[in-house]
Every structure is written in C-alpha cells, then in structure tokens.
Amino acid sequence: MKLLYIVPKIKNAGGVARVLSIKANYFIENFGYEVHILSQNEETDLSFYNFNSKVVFHNMILKGNTFQFLKSYTKEVKQKIKQINPDVILVADNGLKAFVFPFIIKTKTPIVFECHGSKFIEEQSQKTNLLSKLIQKLKYRFKDFAVRRFTKIVALSDESLQEWNVENGVVIPNPSWIQTKNFTDLKNKKVITAARNSYEKGLDRLLLIWKKAGEKHPDWTLDIYTDDIESLEKKAISLGIKSGINYFKFVNNIEENYLEASIYAMTSRTEGFPMVLLEAMALGLPCIAYDCPIGPRTIITNAENGFLIHDNNEEMFVEKLSFLIENEEVRSKFSLNAKKTSQQFNIDKVMKMWETFLENLNLGNSF
Known part of the structure; x- marks a missing residue:
C-alpha cells in the first residue's frame, strides 16, 4: 500500500x-x-x-x-x-x-x-x-x-x-513506542517537561506554578526541554525566578532524561493525545497536568497514575505538585500504575x- x-x-x-x-x-x-x-x-x-x-x-x-x-x-x-x-x-x-x-x-x-x-x-x-x-x-x-x-x-x-x-x-x-526494562527510581529531586514554547503548550503557566512550588521546595529543580530558551528564560526572570529551572534544547533520545526525573508536569492549554505523557509513563514517571481539552484525561486517571488539575486552577496545581514532591510513596504507587497505562497503548x-x-x-x- x-x-x-x-x-x-x-x-x-x-x-x-x-x-x-x-x-x-x-x-x-x-x-x-x-x-x-x-x-x-x-x-x-x-x-x-x-x-x-x-x-x-x-x-x-x-x-x-x-x-x-x-x-x-x-x-x-x-x-x-x-x-x-x-x-x-x-x-x-x-x-x-x-x-x-x-x-x-x-x-x-x-x-x-x-x-x-x-x-x-x-x-x-x-x-x-x-x-x-x-x-x-x-x-x-x-x-x-x-x-x-x-x-x-x-x-x-x-x-x-x-x-x-x-x-x-x-x-x-497514538502508540507507546518505548520498550525498555529501565525505569526511573524516583529518587532525583527533579520535575521535567518537554514542550514547544507556544501559547498552546502553556509553558508560561508552568513558570507561574514553579514560582510557588519551587520556593516551597528549593532543593528541587525543574528541567524544561523546549525550542525557545531565550524568551522563556526572560519570562521567568520577569516573574522573579532566578534559580531552580534548567533550560535545554529538545533532544532526540529524551527517555534518558526522563529516567533522571521523578515527576512529569504538563500545563498545555489544548492537546490532542500527548506523546510526552505516554513516554514519561512508559519509564515510570507519575504525571501531573491541567485537564485541558482534550488529551491528558485520556491518559491520566486522577489519583491513580498522576493528577489531573481543573484547567487553569493554579493553586490546586501547586498543591498537588507539592504533594507529589513530598510523598515518595505516592510517587511509587503512581509509577507502577503509569507503566500499566502505557502498556494499554502498545x-x-x-x-x-x-x-x-x-x-x-x-x-x-x-x-
């Protein structure tokens, strides 16, 4: 054909x-x-x-x-x-x-x-x-x-x-393409996200969240993989965020970077069927995302393999992200369920x- x-x-x-x-x-x-x-x-x-x-x-x-x-x-x-x-x-x-x-x-x-x-x-x-x-x-x-x-x-x-x-x-x-026996150990004090710096992907919303969550947990860092580091970094500085965020250009084999993190965060305004959530879950990462139209709710089951946050409820996002940061046992439970979720999309x-x-x-x- x-x-x-x-x-x-x-x-x-x-x-x-x-x-x-x-x-x-x-x-x-x-x-x-x-x-x-x-x-x-x-x-x-x-x-x-x-x-x-x-x-x-x-x-x-x-x-x-x-x-x-x-x-x-x-x-x-x-x-x-x-x-x-x-x-x-x-x-x-x-x-x-x-x-x-x-x-x-x-x-x-x-x-x-x-x-x-x-x-x-x-x-x-x-x-x-x-x-x-x-x-x-x-x-x-x-x-x-x-x-x-x-x-x-x-x-x-x-x-x-x-x-x-x-x-x-x-x-x-979309298919879950990562097939590996390597999973994150959830020990690193690191949150990760990968998205274009566009209105649709809402990284500006993530900066607002991290300004509060990062101040509460200064020993944790946020790694952002994106296409426009300069403007995103300027936005963070304008918000008074001068540390706690690492900016990286997109990488082809990002699964290695997922393995170094303990939480995946998504703040998109709209989605289709986010591959990044499937990739993160395939490697055992618990995920937290805004319940935007329409993709995250297809993959994340709230309080089972991650958290779905009512769209644009910044305070709730900060609260649940902080809860995941503070509770390794919950992260481990979500991690096991995340791996099972990714298998549904073999x-x-x-x-x-x-x-x-x-x-x-x-x-x-x-x-």
Whole structure:
C-alpha cells in the first residue's frame, strides 16, 4: 500500500513529527508499505527524529499572502498526488488549510483527516470583543462542516471524536513506542517537561506554578526541554525566578532524561493525545497536568497514575505538585500504575488497528 501524508512540518521536534516517524517506520518495516510525506518550506532541513531511509520526503515552497499561499498549496498538492498516485491520503494538520483540503482537492483516492489536536486549538490568546468572538465561532462552524467532507476522520480518543460529532470517524490512539526494562527510581529531586514554547503548550503557566512550588521546595529543580530558551528564560526572570529551572534544547533520545526525573508536569492549554505523557509513563514517571481539552484525561486517571488539575486552577496545581514532591510513596504507587497505562497503548496493538483501518479503506469497505 502507498500512503501520502500531508503535514505542515515533519522535520522539527514537534509531537506530530515524533508520532509520524514512529508510524511511518512501522508501516515500512512491518507491513511493507510505501510512505511519502509532503511538508512545506523544509527544503534543506534535516529530520530531528529518525525516519526509515525508505520514507520519501517531498517539500512544497509556499509563500505570499493568503490567496497566493492557497493557490500554490493547491497546485503543489495536486502535482504530488498525480506523481505519487497514493492509495490513501492522510492530512495531519491543525491549520485551517487542512479543512479547506477536501474542497480544493478533487480525487477518488480516500482522504483521511488525522486529528492531532483539539477542535478549539488556538495559537494565541483570543480577544474577547464581539467581532473576535463571532470570527472564532464561524471558524469552529467551518471546521465542523469541512470535517464531514473527508472520507474518514481518525481521532486519538473518544473525547476527541466527541468534539467533532461526526459519523465518519474512528478512534486510533497514538502508540507507546518505548520498550525498555529501565525505569526511573524516583529518587532525583527533579520535575521535567518537554514542550514547544507556544501559547498552546502553556509553558508560561508552568513558570507561574514553579514560582510557588519551587520556593516551597528549593532543593528541587525543574528541567524544561523546549525550542525557545531565550524568551522563556526572560519570562521567568520577569516573574522573579532566578534559580531552580534548567533550560535545554529538545533532544532526540529524551527517555534518558526522563529516567533522571521523578515527576512529569504538563500545563498545555489544548492537546490532542500527548506523546510526552505516554513516554514519561512508559519509564515510570507519575504525571501531573491541567485537564485541558482534550488529551491528558485520556491518559491520566486522577489519583491513580498522576493528577489531573481543573484547567487553569493554579493553586490546586501547586498543591498537588507539592504533594507529589513530598510523598515518595505516592510517587511509587503512581509509577507502577503509569507503566500499566502505557502498556494499554502498545505499539503492535495500535499499529494493527491502523493496518485494519487502511486495508478496509483501500478496499472501499464501510466500517
């Protein structure tokens, strides 16, 4: 089978790139599929994650205003579909152009929208005036209308699928890819997080939390792996945080860094199905996260393998984080349950779901 993935970026250190590297490699190495990935404006970039050498990368250069951008996008995609002649097209993009896709690309090839984020994802804080609210409402309604034009939508959880309320949807979670017998011993006085420094990922909220939790526990440190250290560090200094945080650039093999920590913290404003939580749990890390739309609650069971905090309840987050810091016995209990949780998303099990889905789709079966 020949697959064509269409994504904004694939060579960066983002979660979608991580997931697609895992799945693309598995498709090739276990099912013998041919995998093509079309991204934009990444002509000379090297891949951050390790892709099988048989993955075929394609790049489209898109520039100009919205009209010029969309015109080039349509032309480039049509050319690649004609050149590659895929059996299935998978669109993994949270941007509005993804929802325009089924209107501008006319093909008999099945088109799948692979949903990696909440329907309500935003790249920046939204204005509250009447016009802004109206535009936002129209945007969500357009998404609802457009998603029904895809052959299928693959959501990462039941909660995600419920956001879209469609009849053409199926649920296939992200796979837990880490297979190891090494687990954190929970002895190091260290909290860890890994996320882009973007509005969506909410590292600014984590700084506010750590300002209080760090002052209460000065012998603990927070390690942040991110893409924009400079602006994040400036933000911390502006908050009066001058110590207790270590900043690092993203690393490929972050599992080694998870093993050196005792707690994983997430403060995203929206999520899809956060791979970092699965990775952390696979290595025995108890997790604490805001119960944002929509991913953390699929993975974290409150007070069993971690803590889910009502979204934006900063005081409760500080309280529960401090509780985990102070109680090694609770961390150990959560750690055992976290390992069991990660096993529910075993990569072989999840990829078998993908194989069945794609084979049925290619045969034109209804399911």
